[in-house]
Amino acid sequence: MTLSTERLLDEVGWQLLAALQQDARTPLSELARRVGLSAPAVAERVRRLEDAGIIRGYRAELDLARLGLPLSAWIRLTIDGQRDEPFLKHAAQAPEIHSCDRVTGTDCFVLRVVVSDVAHLERTISALKAYGSPITSLVLSSPVTRRDVEGPR
Amino acid sequence: MTLSTERLLDEVGWQLLAALQQDARTPLSELARRVGLSAPAVAERVRRLEDAGIIRGYRAELDLARLGLPLSAWIRLTIDGQRDEPFLKHAAQAPEIHSCDRVTGTDCFVLRVVVSDVAHLERTISALKAYGSPITSLVLSSPVTRRDVEGPR
DNA sequence: ATTGAAAGTAAGGTCTA
DNA sequence: TAGACCTTACTTTCAAT
Numbered sequence A, B: 001m002t003l004s005t006e007r008l009l010d011e012v013g014w015q016l017l018a019a020l021q022q023d024a025r026t027p028l029s030e031l032a033r034r035v036g037l038s039a040p041a042v043a044e045r046v047r048r049l050e051d052a053g054i055i056r057g058y059r060a061e062l063d064l065a066r067l068g069l070p071l072s073a074w075i076r077l078t079i080d081g082q083r084d085e086p087f088l089k090h091a092a093q094a095p096e097i098h099s100c101d102r103v104t105g106t107d108c109f110v111l112r113v114v115v116s117d118v119a120h121l122e123r124t125i126s127a128l129k130a131y132g133s134p135i136t137s138l139v140l141s142s143p144v145t146r147r148d149v150e151g152p153r
Numbered sequence C: 001a002t003t004g005a006a007a008g009t010a011a012g013g014t015c016t017a
Numbered sequence D: 001t002a003g004a005c006c007t008t009a010c011t012t013t014c015a016a017t
Helices: A003-008 A012-023 A028-035 A040-049 A083-094 A116-130 B003-008 B013-023 B028-035 B039-051 B085-093 B116-130
Strands: A055-062 A072-077 A097-101 A109-115 A132-144 B055-062 B073-079 B097-103 B108-116 B134-144
Touching: A003 A040, A012 A028, A012 A040, A012 A055, A012 B055, A028 A040, A028 A083, A028 B028, A040 A055, A055 B013, A055 B073, A072 A083, A072 A116, A072 B097, A083 A097, A083 A109, A083 B134, A097 B073, A109 A116, A116 A132, A132 B085, B003 B039, B013 B028, B013 B039, B013 B055, B028 B039, B039 B055, B073 B116, B085 B097, B085 B108, B085 B116, B108 B116
Parallel strands: none
Antiparallel strands: A055 B055, A072 A109, A072 A132, A097 A109, A097 B134, A132 B097, B073 B108, B073 B134, B097 B108
């Protein structure tokens, strides 16, 4: 936590982050009302949170099932030999791979894949076998999908 | 894919979803410019995407490391006996658990946890041992953090 | 198309180091 | 007195009827 960010993350800063995590399209004027500051002051605050890299962006959250992508899975992938680079190239452009983390342990990578049906899942897994050994777990439900970050309590 | 959603997901609909995934705070007037429709028409389109549940909401994406949470981990949790319910209660309120999916296979649950340091990670894992056997993989880097959903190509 | 709300701009005031 | 942070006043842009 650097010096410059500390000033930003006071009571008001965390209130703004809470509101924008909940609804990123909240108008600045509404944010101003909630934190008890003028609209220009809040606009400046938000701009500085963005400039400091604390706010990385604003994203619409979509319902994947309603977009024809009802199946999600976790795939743990152990890479064979020295195939990291070709795999990363594949991961960067494969539309099914929604996230990919390099992790400790023998698994090497943890992937979140999102597909339209089991045939699509099969193709996705097969493609991964070119780089290593995948272990797949289909997502049955998601008791916790997203947790907002809270300030110091 | 129901009948009502099909009408929404034409060329323009997907253009709107693409823009809002990229920057959820894009003004409606700007969206209108990009898709070549009037502002009221676009406002109506977006409202219908929301009402159909295709757009679930708008979220600010934060940099967790800059907020004092530099460590993330995947934890696979095999639940002992019939302790699903107490575990789900725990998961629903634990601030470290950012996502939790029930999955096929022996793992039962896949958790994304976000913590401030290794001591915090240790406490988080210890707490999980009340419900089952956790296997932890620390995230080293994230080659793919988020993939936008694209329409039919 | 009109009207009220919201966002952006500019100038100035207060507090602190 | 310099700088950080806020306010008010004003103009432009946006959004809804």
